[in-house]
Amino acid sequence: MDKRDREETGFLSTTDHDEMICDHEDQNMHVQVNGKNGSVPHDNSLEIINESQSKKLLYKVNDVPPWYLCLILGFQQAFTSISGIIALPVIIHKSMCMGGDTVGLSELIQTALFTVGMSTITQSAIGIRFLSAIDDMQSDHQDKNIHVQVSGKDGSVQQDNSLEVIEESQSRKLLYRITDVPPWYLCIILGFQQSFTSIGGIIALPVIIHKSLCMGGDTVGLSELIQTALFTVGMATIVQSVIGIRLPIIQGATAAFLIPVIALMSQPEWRCPFNEETSGNDTINLPEVGSQQHRLLWTRRLSVVSGSLMVASVFQMFLGVTGLVGFLLRFIGPITISVVTSSISLSLFPIITSYAQKQWYIAFATIALVVTFSQYLKRWKICELFPILLSVGLSWLLCFVLTVTGVFTDDPNGWGYGARTDIKTDVLTKTSWFRFPHPGQFGWPSVSIAGTCGMLAGVIASVMESIGDYYACALQSDAGKPPSHAINRGIAVEGLGCLLCGLWGAGIGTTSYSENIGAISITRVASRAVSLVAGCIFMIMGCIGKVAALFVTIPEPVLGGLFHVTLGMVLSVGLSNLQFVDMSSPRNIFVVGTSISIGQTLPNWLNANISSINTGITLLDQIINVLLGTHMFVAGIVACFLDNTVPGTREERGFTRWKKSTDILMENTDSNVYDFPFFQRFLNRLSWTSYIPVCPAFQSKKKRENAIQQTHF
Structure with missing residues (x-):
């Protein structure tokens, strides 16, 4: 398969990573957008022109088609x-108490x-008459001081992104x-x-899942x-910095x-008896x-989660080591x-609501x-760097004063009791210092x-998230475009981390x-040494029992x-990927909307009716329940199927712009950035390492063939 075939079949194939070229170059067309100051801002002018040319309206706004055609189109x-x-x-x-009154419902639909x-x-007739405003919008576009220049292969205008990259690089000036x-x-x-920038997200997940684990x-x-x-x-973090992608990430x-953990723990075998509604004397046996x-109750569940995670992580390591990420x-x-x-965060909103509803005023x-702190006062460094710590600290202090x-009521059943700061303080005395x-x-x-099947869905989602982070980190660090071997190694090491x-049983x-x-x-500090120190700090905090105990005492509404x-923010990050997609296309609107809606409704129904799946094989029932009870799996499968089967161009689907977004990264000028430490010189002597996808000497098959041809000349 040659380079053009690979471009048509996928994006970001790690084995062909260094061989990608922009689609617009193949089309012998170039667009240059010049503003007042001669800069080259991003502009969608070509897309507007192409869209206008492709329309070629048969009937404009003021035209009147034949009466029969009006009826058909109407x-x-x-x-x-x-x-x-x-x-x-x-x-x-039903909310209007209409119930089974079908005649009334029929009249309502008629109305x-x-x-x-x-x-x-x-x-x-007399409203905004939106369609007639198209000509005005086009003229407004021409009134802006923006010039669009299109030239063919023999034209004098050549596209160059170096100005943007240079300006961005000069503005950073890394210390x-x-x-x-x-x-x-x-x-x-x-x-x-x-x-401390990431500690809020780290402690949040154990807090969220501990009830599902029957803790x-x-x-x-x-x-x-x-x-x-x-x-x-x-x-x-330490392993990733030393032998992983080696970026300061x-x-x-x-x-x-x-989500897979919650789906697994909702199965009848693992449901927590403390979370079940009981009556009479049923609670005596708890x-x-x-x-x-009680500890044996939740450690048994945690062991199943840990084992399933380990098996799924082996698959993630396999994806990285073999270079199948690109495929x-x-x-x-x-x-x-x-x-x-997006489905990850949408599915968790009911859980976070259960925390906030214990005292909404404190949550707000x-x-x-x-x-x-993060938006209005970010001009102050301390507010920009530590908005989470400052916010939690002040809310915690407010809860202490009100306690x-x-x-705040001292009645355990009263509203606001969950915001008291004295209901979990015993953990500080029960927990050892070290x-x-x-x-x-x-x-x-x-x-x-x-559980393993559910965790595999988490692996795929994690891999997709991480690849985007690698490019973002390389851009901020001026490290150059991450080569294929570095991406493969980063994914493999993330699997090792899982x-x-x-x-260790982290859950x-x-x-x-x-x-x-x-x-x-x-901070303008992209040193790898800092990420190593941060990893050591995490490990030290993990050994000090009182630190973790202090986090436990944070009131739940906070x-x-x-x-x-x-x-x-997770939801926003997910939606931000749509910037590469043509969301004016009905095809894409249908795919996104249908996928998200099915991804939310089907798992919610299945988790509420767990016995609905009954194939006669208990193991198969569990697998189906866990997979279909995992929101992101259902949404992802539907989206992937529709996106690959519903007709649509690669530009329409977002692949073209997504690929171009990585082209602003210049090729790596320092070959040592992504190399292994200590033993790289030894690996350079071994010719077979060029076939190993995680080795710096790794080359794609096409590159090796070109190299062989050049040696013959």
């Missing part, structure tokens, strides 16, 4: 929107159709580049900054889980594995919270990535503080096939954190407000 327009019109009366009729028709006629080592004291300060009110167990999460994140807990029997991305585009990432106060003054997390501390992992999380998986990439642009912001 019916087409009416039936295009009729399903949405009749849907709303059907949805609201809706009639009023919609009147509104349409009025709008067309410390990726291979530089700042003074030791500065490394520690910046390491603390990097660790309940075992605050000591929750503190140990947070300790383990911090420790394993530190290990993963921090590893953190990912919500991609959270163990005391925090007792050894996967031939079928997974911006639409699928956007739908999957936390959200308001995060918005204030000691008696504003505790070293070790493999098998919660029992040795056991494997669930159904394997360590399962072995979570790891991935690259985009929040820390933003800190690089703020966490609820924090989760609204952090998971809202």
Whole structure:
């Protein structure tokens, strides 16, 4: 398969990574957009021109087609929107106490159709008459001081992105580049900054899943889980910095594995008896919270989660080591990535609502503080760097004041009791100062096939997220375009990090954190040494029991407000991938909307009716329930299927613009950035390493063939 064939079949194939060329060059057409100051801003003029040329309207706004054609086209327009019109009366009729009154519902639909028709006629006759405004919009576009120049292959105008890259590079002026080592004291300060930037997201996931694991009110167990999460994140960060992609990128807990855990724990075999509604004397058989029997209850569940995560992580390592990541991305585009990432946060909103509803005022106060520090006061460095810590700290302090003054009720069943700061303080005395997390501390992992299948969906979502982070981090660090071997190695090492999380019993998986990439642009420090120090800080905090215990005492409404912001950011990151997609295309609107809606409704129904799947084979029932109960899996499968089967051009689907977004990264000028440390010289002597996808000497088959041909000449 030659280069052109590979471009038509996929994007970002890691084996062909260095051979990609822009689609617009093949079309012998170039667009240059010049503003007033001679700069080259991004402009969609070519797309507007192409779209205008492709329309070639048969009838313009003021034209009147033959009467029979008017009728046919009128019916087409009416039936295009009729399903949405009749849907709303059907949805609201039960809320209006219409119940089974089908005649009344019929009259309601009639009225809706009639009023919609009147509104349409009025709008067309004396309203905005939107279609007639197209000519005005085009003239407005010409009035802007923007010049579009199109030239063919023999033209004098040549496209060059170097100006943007140079201007961006000059504006950054990194204080410390990726291979530089700042003074030791500065490394520690910046390491603390990097660790505290991501610590909110790391401790959030153990807090969210601990109830699903049947940990309940075992605050000591929750503190140990947070300790383990911090420790394993530190290990993963160090390994990624040393032998992974070797960019200054921090590893953190990912919500991609959270949904499969919740789906697995919702199965009848693993449902927590503490979470079940009981009546009478049914609660007598339940163990005391925090007792050894209770600990056995949740460690057994954690062992299954850990084992399933470990098996799935082996698959992630396999993707990286074999270079199959690029093959996967031939079928997974911006639409699928956007739908999957968005579905992760959408499915978690009911959970974070359960935290916030215990005291909505405190939750809203936390959200308001995060918005204030991160958006309105970001001109101050401390607010820009630590908005989460400042917001949580002030909300925590507010809860303490309202607790000691008696504003919050002391009735456990009263509203606002969950915001008190004195209901979990016993964990500070029960937890030891130092505790070293070790493999098998919660029992040795056991494997669930159904759980493994769910975790595999988390692996795919994590891989898609990380590749985007690699390019973003390389851009901020002036490290050049990550070569294929570095991307492969980064994915493989992330799989190793997840394997360590399962072995240690963290209950979570790891991935690259985009929040820390933003800190690089703020501090202008891209040193790899800082990320190593941050990893060490995570491991040290994971060994200090009182630190994790302190996080456990944070009032739940404060966490609820924090989760609204952090998971809202995950949703926004997912939706941001649609910037590469032509969202004016009805095809793409259909794919995105249908995928997200099915990804939310089907898992919600299945988790509420777990016994609906009954094939007669218990194991198969569990696998189907876990997979179809995982929101991001359902949404991702639907999106991937529709995106690859519904007719549409690669430009329309977003592949073309997605690929061009990576072309602003210049080729790596320092070959040592992505090389292995210490033993790279030894590897350079081995010719067979050019066939290993994770080795710096790795070359694609096409490159090797070209090299052989050149030697013959």
